[in-house]
Amino acid sequence: MFNSTVYIQRRAVLRKKFHTGILLFLGNGESPMNYAHNPYHFRQDSSFLYYFGINDPDLIAVVDLDEDCEMVFGAEMSIDDLVWMGRQELLQDKCAKTGITRLASPDKLQGYLKQAKQKGREIHFLPPYRAENKITLSRLLDLNVHQVTDFSSTDLVKAVVAQRSVKAVEEIAELDKAAAISADIQLMVMQTAKPGMYEREIAAEIQAAALRSGGNLAYPVILTVNGEILHNYYRGNILKEGKLVLNDCGVETAMGYAGDLTRTFPVSKKFTLDQKEVYDVVLNAYRHASGMLAPGVRYLDIHLESCKQLVLGLKDMGLMKGDAADAVAEGAHTLFFQCGTGHMMGLDVHDMEDLGEQFVGYTDDLKKNTTKFGLKSLRMGKALEAGYVMTVEPGIYFNRELLDRYRLAGDFSEFINYEAVEKFRDFGGIRIEDDFLVLETGARMLGKHLAITTAEIEQIREESH
Incomplete structure (x- = not known):
């Protein structure tokens, strides 16, 4: 990772492009080759890496402009993970290295987004290129899976492109x-x-x-x-x-x-x-x-x-x-x-x-x-x-x-x-x-x-x- 100030500043620049709503970033998950426990080489989503810096699977991050908070939804390692993979750095500590102090359980995200939608708040997300992320967005936002890309945010796409194009x-x-x-x-x-x-x-x-x-x-x-x-x-x-x-x-x-x-x-x-x-x-x-x-x-x-x-x-x-x-x-x-x-x-x-x-x-x-x-x-x-x-x-x-x-x-x-x-x-x-x-x-x-x-x-x- 870069220094935490890099990620904090990147998110601050992005936030200035929006006045209200939620910016939703899906990280990538493990993708099985021929069965669940034999995955392809993991590669994190690049926009997730750019703004949040954590190279772990199964993470989703939000920048909530109305509540003025940033958080990552993800799970710490289970006892099974520890047995098979060994002790790794805590997800909470990884979040802290990118300036994120709030870590929430993944099962809390759907309710969080549902409440936001009920209040009429706009949820911005980038067009998914992986089928599993398209399914995830369909479930989280109650969208027809075949129409998910149509609901992606052009404003967020343009803001991300403008920022990522000029290299620091x-x-x-x-x-x-x-x-x-x-x-x-x-x-x-x-x-x-x-x-x-x-x-x-x-x-x-x-x-x-x-x-x-x-x-x-x-x-x-x-x-x-x-x-x-x-x-x-x-x-x-x-x-x-x-x-x-x-x-x-x-x-x-x-x-x-x-x-x-x-x-x-x-x-x-x-x-x-x-x-x-x-x-x-x-x-x-x-x-x-x-x-x-x-x-x-x-x-x-x-x-x-x-x-x-x-x-x-x-x-x-x-x-x-x-x-x-x-x-x-x-x-x-x-x-x-x-x-x-x-x-x-x-x-x-x-x-x-x-x-x-x-x-x-x-x-x-x-x-x-x-x-x-x-x-x-x-x-x-x-x-x-x-x-x-x-x-x-x-x-x-x-x-x-x-x-x-x-x-x-x-x-x-x-x-x-x-x-x-x-x-x-x-x-x-x-x-x-x-x-x-x-x-x-x-x-x-x-x-x-x-x-x-x-x-x-x-x-x-x-x-x-």
Whole structure:
């Protein structure tokens, strides 16, 4: 946990956005894999962590504006818990560390909320993303389980997003730490990957390194020789000479803050000429995008410029043609780049995505395009502010299924040289990604330098063989 004053101040800031009612925060519970006592790795709800800091399951917290009180509803360990889990820190003491002095039994919450509703008091809650929390809210507030999300509080969502988006000093330190550890792991992978290894062997080492750091993985490892598949979790392939390895992985610190880095490197000691040429196109787009990061700049414009740079590079390679800006406007670049250039980061690797991408990445005046291929995957479009933490992650992906579909339909033939692209059918994909903090002017990369040019990566691969 941070110092108690951090959580007290966070809640105080939130309280100022509301004049009356109850702010209700559900923590997460244990989620069984195949039976109740064999759960998945526990991960606390990020907004609960942000305001209350307690990383225990089955807790619910309220900020009661009318009664001017804050309390946590949860149970101390039972004798069975003590037998199976051993003596842990008292929940009452954990609450005190976040400035909460009132702890109530969970069975008191329903009556507490019922009385509030009878008095006509508004109960604000965030949209639930877990089915069990949706059921809990349905029971506590006497709502149809299928309509719970409809009754969630837009005002609370907007207030939480505004507050969590701008990272405080203590958060930046955690995010720097997550990025630095993630960079160390990325370097370890480049140093140890060898022809003949299974992808899963390397993924296992990444998992082990994350645990050794005192934290865990921020998301499942994407370690693949088929980098054209954006989120490829299959790890049964063998590394072979001449192929590329795309490694997208990040550590979550013990405090819950995420890192998210990607590097692509050759299985061999060196990139082939084609691999190097495509890599440099991606690197150029990365440098343009990261160089644009600054307060007031719309991330949508950064994304479009990054796409334009990809098109210009692909034109130089003979794979695309025509005006680059027109190609991007029409969506021709999506044959090679189907996703967004980046997203916000913090306590979630896709920060606050559970609260809705329109609220997190866009504004009332800038609506997300939810239908156009490519743009519908851009999680962030609005103007940046100092204190935002963003990823920059352009890529080029030669997806065979997409190539066949576009070519058969004759899509974007005025922009794409299909005969030339066909030679890259089995190329795979390349992504380069780092995490950045937006400053009052410009931005800085979080963590530490990690080999990024083909020369740097080839030197590492040469020394590792």
